[in-house]
Amino acid sequence: MNFDLTEDRQMLSDTLRRYLSANCVIEKRNEIAYSAPFHSPQCWSEMAELGIPGALVDEAHGGYGGTGFDIAVVFEELGRALCPEPFLGTLLASRLLLAAGADQQDLIDGSVRYAVAISELDEPYDPAFMIASATRSGEGYALEGRKTAVYGGHVTDVLLVAAMLDGRPAVFSVEAKSAALTSYGMIDGGGAAEVVFDATPATLLIEDAGKALDDMFAAGRLALCAEAVGAMDVAYTLLLDYLRTRKQFGTAIGKFQALQHRAVDLLAEIEQARSITISLAAALGSDEAMPRSAMAKGLIGRVARLVAEETIQMQGGIAMTWEYASSHYAKRLVMIDHQLGDTDQCEGEIIRRYAAA
Amino acid sequence: MDLTYSPQEETFRAEVRAFLEAELPDHISAAVRSGVELPREIYQEWHEILGRKGWLGTTWPKEYGGPGWTPVERYIFDVECSRAYAPRIVAFGPHMLGPVIQKFGSDAQKQDILPRILSGEDWWAQGYSEPGAGSDLASLKTRAERDGDHYVVNGQKTWTTLGQHANRIFCLVRTKFDGKPQEGISFLLMDIDTPGIEVRPIRLIEGGHEVNEVFFSDVRVPVSNLVGEENKGWTIAKYLLTHERTNIAGVGISMQALEEVKALARSLKRRGKPLIEDPLFAVRIARVESDLEAMKITNLRMLFTAQKHGQPGPETSILKIKGTVINQELRDLARRALGPLAAPFPGHVIDGNLVMGPKDTDANAAVYFNNRKTSIFGGSNEIQRNILTKTMLEL
Numbered sequence A: 001m002n003f004d005l006t007e008d009r010q011m012l013s014d015t016l017r018r019y020l021s022a023n024c025v026i027e028k029r030n031e032i033a034y035s036a037p038f039h040s041p042q043c044w045s046e047m048a049e050l051g052i053p054g055a056l057v058d059e060a061h062g063g064y065g066g067t068g069f070d071i072a073v074v075f076e077e078l079g080r081a082l083c084p085e086p087f088l089g090t091l092l093a094s095r096l097l098l099a100a101g102a103d104q105q106d107l108i109d110g111s112v113r114y115a116v117a118i119s120e121l122d123e124p125y126d127p128a129f130m131i132a133s134a135t136r137s138g139e140g141y142a143l144e145g146r147k148t149a150v151y152g153g154h155v156t157d158v159l160l161v162a163a164m165l166d167g168r169p170a171v172f173s174v175e176a177k178s179a180a181l182t183s184y185g186m187i188d189g190g191g192a193a194e195v196v197f198d199a200t201p202a203t204l205l206i207e208d209a210g211k212a213l214d215d216m217f218a219a220g221r222l223a224l225c226a227e228a229v230g231a232m233d234v235a236y237t238l239l240l241d242y243l244r245t246r247k248q249f250g251t252a253i254g255k256f257q258a259l260q261h262r263a264v265d266l267l268a269e270i271e272q273a274r275s276i277t278i279s280l281a282a283a284l285g286s287d288e289a290m291p292r293s294a295m296a297k298g299l300i301g302r303v304a305r306l307v308a309e310e311t312i313q314m315q316g317g318i319a320m321t322w323e324y325a326s327s328h329y330a331k332r333l334v335m336i337d338h339q340l341g342d343t344d345q346c347e348g349e350i351i352r353r354y355a356a357a
Numbered sequence B: 001m002d003l004t005y006s007p008q009e010e011t012f013r014a015e016v017r018a019f020l021e022a023e024l025p026d027h028i029s030a031a032v033r034s035g036v037e038l039p040r041e042i043y044q045e046w047h048e049i050l051g052r053k054g055w056l057g058t059t060w061p062k063e064y065g066g067p068g069w070t071p072v073e074r075y076i077f078d079v080e081c082s083r084a085y086a087p088r089i090v091a092f093g094p095h096m097l098g099p100v101i102q103k104f105g106s107d108a109q110k111q112d113i114l115p116r117i118l119s120g121e122d123w124w125a126q127g128y129s130e131p132g133a134g135s136d137l138a139s140l141k142t143r144a145e146r147d148g149d150h151y152v153v154n155g156q157k158t159w160t161t162l163g164q165h166a167n168r169i170f171c172l173v174r175t176k177f178d179g180k181p182q183e184g185i186s187f188l189l190m191d192i193d194t195p196g197i198e199v200r201p202i203r204l205i206e207g208g209h210e211v212n213e214v215f216f217s218d219v220r221v222p223v224s225n226l227v228g229e230e231n232k233g234w235t236i237a238k239y240l241l242t243h244e245r246t247n248i249a250g251v252g253i254s255m256q257a258l259e260e261v262k263a264l265a266r267s268l269k270r271r272g273k274p275l276i277e278d279p280l281f282a283v284r285i286a287r288v289e290s291d292l293e294a295m296k297i298t299n300l301r302m303l304f305t306a307q308k309h310g311q312p313g314p315e316t317s318i319l320k321i322k323g324t325v326i327n328q329e330l331r332d333l334a335r336r337a338l339g340p341l342a343a344p345f346p347g348h349v350i351d352g353n354l355v356m357g358p359k360d361t362d363a364n365a366a367v368y369f370n371n372r373k374t375s376i377f378g379g380s381n382e383i384q385r386n387i388l389t390k391t392m393l394e395l
């Protein structure tokens, strides 16, 4: 047993942290994250040059990573900086391309941007209940329906779309410019798109996509969990600094036991969050990945909300302001629960397995 | 024990409901329903409608032009207003300064100030908190020094809610610089357009402009604007805080939020069924509904006691703590229910034809984040616990 990062991953983590602390400080991050195009094209290409997409892909497919721990290292750093670059879409697409045995060189070098369309208005989290569908049309396929909350869809070149084909989930590839895309910014920063398909030409990528989508979900959830852990670490550091320095009643507020115990409880929860993320990272790629991802994402959903709410409460009015970084961490931490399965969805998945066993 | 309303109270409820149906304009209730920040004009229009009816100073006795309602009647009014999506009354004039002037003001102040609050003509802001004086309000530093018939005020207030709309502000200022901090504070009224006052916006977590910083540099304020005696402002501040509390549980707003959450969960789907049929989500509603039902009774019990014995006691801290937590839980559910549809930033308009979620839900996440304030302001929930601890343990 060894919980240390390998030397390569430590280097990746250091490189990314160095880059982000120079290029994604909170004021600049907020400018980028909350105004169109809700990311920085310059940061995107620089991070591609640093090899971030490549870290998400295994060697056999042209990358140099692709394991759960590689993904966790990358997203934890993105979370620490609240980086709004749409790498979640890159990761999700990469998992699907991997399952399809497709080439991903353009994804790895950052020259083509990918986003993945899963959620729908009537089904946010579970692809088995999708309505969007595909029919055969000449050589290819035509898509019908609407996808919601396509993360990174506002700046993508290629959309990978989950849609029903003969009553089963399949995955298609669509040129972004041939679909009707509407972009928007999100309350926690970054961008997404709504996509409407109306006889939109599509190429079949994976016909029976159940397993591929499971793997994609597990990887995506891992990324979000790691991102949350990174964000919680920083939010917690800000809290401790404030408890030490803010004075009321002639003393540091950190001297009040009412706050001390709660701060310590938060630490325990954050450590639990880190552990479940590691557990999921280790399971990625195995049969255990999907159930483990439900545990991890469900737990993180609870803890991230707690950390967000407690860090606001324990710092008082200042943490309610846009100007103070803490509020932006709180927003991201809460909104992570709305992506790829919230706590209820994840706990539901766990419970349904009990009955099936 | 009898939990039914008296016939008079039922008649009163019917009267309030009929008034709201007739007088609350659709464009105002629609704006409240949407959950976005209200512009000044909406508040102002509503204040004036209430003012004409004589219902703006809901806590005021008849002798000062108020309706002379009992605490239970005020509660009914509050619930009915929330139910009808009326804007909340901006409390600083009607609920805070009004009662203070009635108790501590001079005759001249009563004549000048009270009618202008009742008509909605004046918009008051509350200048208590400072960057260094939040929970520890008595440590405030903004100073007022006597110079002939004037005080000269220097310093800074912060968190001034809706100060951008106000034409007047009441402030706690330091007039004595030695001795116990509580004993050197005075209660001073100012016009916001007095030279030397500058109001600057603070942007809140969800992006809205609701609070401000207010800077004072050599602001000359007539001594006649002092309320009560010099250095006795702390007594007034404490009196005001008890008044701030009568509707502190926010039961009316929570009842409405509960109905919204249920309606939302009926209209949204998960895994091919209405969200409300997902037991994991439904149980969240069931819990908070039970809490709210209990809160209604807790609130009424405390109002009943206040009605019988005069002043509300320190137990009202329980209303603040539980009331805010229930409300915040409901805001959590309203955001959570939307799943990814909660994500868009409310100001970034999505193409008009592309509706994201059910009507009036696009600000749900923003409202959730904004409402984290309720457990911080008006004496944080930690401070409420300290108050209760003191009275319970008597250590």
Ligand SMILES: Cc1cc2nc3c(=O)[nH]c(=O)nc-3n(C[C@H](O)[C@H](O)[C@H](O)COP(=O)(O)OP(=O)(O)OC[C@H]3O[C@@H](n4cnc5c(N)ncnc54)[C@H](O)[C@@H]3O)c2cc1C
Residues within 6 Å of the ligand: A246, A248, A249, A253, A256, A258, A259, A313, A314, A315, A316, A317, A318, A320, B125, B126, B127, B128, B129, B131, B133, B134, B135, B136, B158, B159, B160, B161, B162, B211, B373, B376, B377, B378, B379, B380, B381, B382, B383, B386
């Ligand atoms: C949206 C908003 C609107 C507001 N509107 C107004 C307004 O119109 N006018 C006005 O004057 N003020 C207003 N306030 C200010 C509000 O009253 C203060 O924020 C509040 O008193 C807390 O002060 P603080 O923010 O400085 O936090 P602090 O006092 O610094 O407290 C920080 C944390 O320490 C805790 N704490 C402090 N002392 C103790 C203790 N002894 N024991 C245990 N815990 C403790 C607090 O509970 C909190 O969790 C508003 C605030 C907000 C957020």
